[in-house]
Structure formats: structure tokens, C-alpha cells
Amino acid sequence: MAFIHRRPSWAISEALATPEHIFLNRRSILAGMGLGLAAAALPRSARAEEADPTADLYPAKPNAAYKLDRPLTPEEINANYNNFYEYGTYKEIAASAQMLKTRPWEVQIGGLVDKPMTLAIDDLIRKFPLETRLYRHRCVEAWSMTIPWSGFPLKALVAMASPKADAKFIRFETFLDPVMAPGQNDFVYPWPYVEGVTIEEAALDLPFLVTGAYDKPLAKQFGAPLRLALPWKYGFKSIKSIRKIDFVAEQPVGLWEAIQPSEYGFWANVNPEVPHPRWSQAKERVLATGELVPTQLFNGYAAEVGQLYAGKDPAKLYM
Numbered sequence: 001m002a003f004i005h006r007r008p009s010w011a012i013s014e015a016l017a018t019p020e021h022i023f024l025n026r027r028s029i030l031a032g033m034g035l036g037l038a039a040a041a042l043p044r045s046a047r048a049e050e051a052d053p054t055a056d057l058y059p060a061k062p063n064a065a066y067k068l069d070r071p072l073t074p075e076e077i078n079a080n081y082n083n084f085y086e087y088g089t090y091k092e093i094a095a096s097a098q099m100l101k102t103r104p105w106e107v108q109i110g111g112l113v114d115k116p117m118t119l120a121i122d123d124l125i126r127k128f129p130l131e132t133r134l135y136r137h138r139c140v141e142a143w144s145m146t147i148p149w150s151g152f153p154l155k156a157l158v159a160m161a162s163p164k165a166d167a168k169f170i171r172f173e174t175f176l177d178p179v180m181a182p183g184q185n186d187f188v189y190p191w192p193y194v195e196g197v198t199i200e201e202a203a204l205d206l207p208f209l210v211t212g213a214y215d216k217p218l219a220k221q222f223g224a225p226l227r228l229a230l231p232w233k234y235g236f237k238s239i240k241s242i243r244k245i246d247f248v249a250e251q252p253v254g255l256w257e258a259i260q261p262s263e264y265g266f267w268a269n270v271n272p273e274v275p276h277p278r279w280s281q282a283k284e285r286v287l288a289t290g291e292l293v294p295t296q297l298f299n300g301y302a303a304e305v306g307q308l309y310a311g312k313d314p315a316k317l318y319m
């Protein structure tokens with residue numbers, strides 16, 4: 001994989017890495033408290049969290065409807081085992097993902113809607129009451145984790161945008177910036193990362209727009225400042241670091257489907273009985289414990305989503 005050698009973001013001074021007003025404001029508060037030196041000794045990640053303009057929204061109220069049948073994956077394991085190809089094709093991308101600059105960040109909502117809009121991420125996040133849901137996550141590579149996501153249901157954003165009758169799908173797009181994300185210099189991949197759902201899927205309660213995890217704003221490696229969670233589908237559908245949300249008439253083609261349509265399709269619903277062309281999907285390796293457990297149809301969410309796929313070609317639903 002081609003990487004450009006540049007100074008990592010954690011090596012630049014705090015004054016450059018932080019918007020000036022936040023930097024100055026925090027410095028004066030800390031100085032007033034006599035904490036300047038102690039703060040300088042904090043790891044950069046802790047200081048970045050402190051600066052997040054939405055930090056006051058966490059912890060978000062738990063939604064008791066979304067429980068788990070297994071323990072939560074510890075944060076330090078989840079936060080150091082990620083798929084985020086913009087930062088490398090391996091799992092240990094947490095350090096390089098700190099190059100992701102999440103402010104300023106605008107999300108463009110458009111296409112076939114009555115109310116197209118472009119919102120600063122902090123305004124978007126504050127439009128909806130945040131809640132915390134415990135979700136399973138099953139990667140197509142046959143590993144799984146559990147995670148406390150915070151955010152708001154996708155259907156609330158759909159209602160705000162007010163789609164027109166001919167909007168049949170929602171297409172999500174990640175940022176495109178090969179300087180901020182060296183992985184985007186790898187021309188094997190048709191950047192930016194794209195994913196999509198149908199309007200019917202988006203109307204369910206389960207699709208979740210994630211703004212936080214583990215009771216704080218989303219860490220960069222999880223796809224800050226806004227990602228999707230579609231827990232009944234293979235993990236590649238849960239697109240990270242969303243910049244653009246378009247309501248469209250045509251079925252979107254995701255990044256993985258564009259590269260290898262025989263292995264990764266649009267629907268990508270979890271099904272233990274349909275193997276990936278190169279491996280079985282019958283079991284999954286649970287992160288942290290390493291235990292091999294049976295995979296469940298729709299990743300255990302059949303009651304929530306199963307009825308949606310009646311009458312559709314089953315062969316396509318699980319590709």
C-alpha cells in the first residue's frame with residue numbers, strides 16, 4: 001500500500017492542531033486553574049476529546065430496547081482493531097486515523113428531497129436527542145464485537161430531509177482528501193467510500209447514525225464525526241466519516257461492490273448459511289475473548305428486519 005511520508009498530526013503543536021478560539025479559551029481557563037502543566041502532560045487523544053464541541057452531550061440516555069446477549073467489547077480492544085481503509089488496510093490504524101480532522105465538518109443532505117441542506121456537524125448533532133444503544137457488529141471477515149454506540153436513528157434525519165416520492169435509496173459518501181487520509185492515494189480503491197440503503201430499510205428503527213461511543217464523542221478511528229451502524233448487515237455497510245447523504249432513484253454502488261461484485265453486494269445481510277466465496281460465514285470470532293460462536297441470521301436482528309425482505313431474491317440478499 002502506498003503511503004506518503006508526512007509529519008503525523010500528533011507531532012504538530014497544539015496551537016496548530018486545535019481551532020484557535022478553543023485553544024486560547026482552554027489555555028486561559030487552565031492557566032486560571034493553575035493546570036497548564038498538568039494539561040500539557042495529558043495524552044493528545046484526551047486533550048482532543050476535551051475540545052470536542054459536543055462533549056457535553058455524553059453520556060447519552062440509554063435506550064433499553066437495545067440490549068446484548070454477550071458482554072461489551074472493552075473500549076481499548078475495539079479502539080485498536082478497526083477497518084478504516086482511508087488509513088491503511090490493516091487493523092492497527094488508530095494512530096494514523098488521528099490525522100482525520102473532524103472540525104470544521106459539514107454534512108450535505110440532498111438529492112430527491114424537499115429540504116436540501118448543508119449543516120455544520122455540531123448543528124446537525126444538536127438537532128436530535130442523542131441516545132445510547134448496545135449493538136452487535138459482524139464484519140464480513142467473520143469477526144464480531146459489541147459496542148455502546150450513541151447517536152440518533154437514521155429515520156429522524158430522513159424525516160427532516162423530507163424525501164420526494166421518487167427517492168428509493170439513500171447514498172452515503174465519506175470525505176475525499178488524500179492528504180488527510182493517505183490510504184486514499186491507493187488507486188486500487190475507487191474513493192471516496194460509498195454505501196447505501198433502501199428507503200424502506202431507512203424507515204426501520206435499527207439504522208443508527210452514530211456520533212459517539214463509550215459515553216463520549218466518537219473516536220477518529222471509529223469514523224468520527226458521523227458514521228452509520230446497520231447491525232444486521234456485514235460491517236462494510238456501516239460507512240464511516242460521512243460528508244454527504246443523497247436521496248436517489250438508483251441503487252447506489254458501494255466501494256466494495258465496485259471492486260468485487262461477486263463477493264460484496266448491495267444487501268449484505270448477515271446469514272450463517274451463505275458462505276462468502278472464499279470462507280464460511282457459519283461462525284464468528286468474538287473480539288477480546290477469541291471465542292468462536294455461531295453467527296445468527298440477520299446477526300440476531302431477524303425480529304426487527306426480517307419482514308422487510310419477504311418476496312426479494314434470497315440469493316442476492318446475502319451476497
Ligand code: MTE
Binds near residue numbers: 174
Ligand atoms: N467506512 C469507511 N469510510 N472506510 C472503511 O474502510 N470499513 C468498513 C466500515 N466502514 C470502512 C468503513 C468495515 S469493513 C467495517 S467492518 C467497519 O467499518 C469497521 O468499523 P470499526 O472499525 O468501528 O469496527
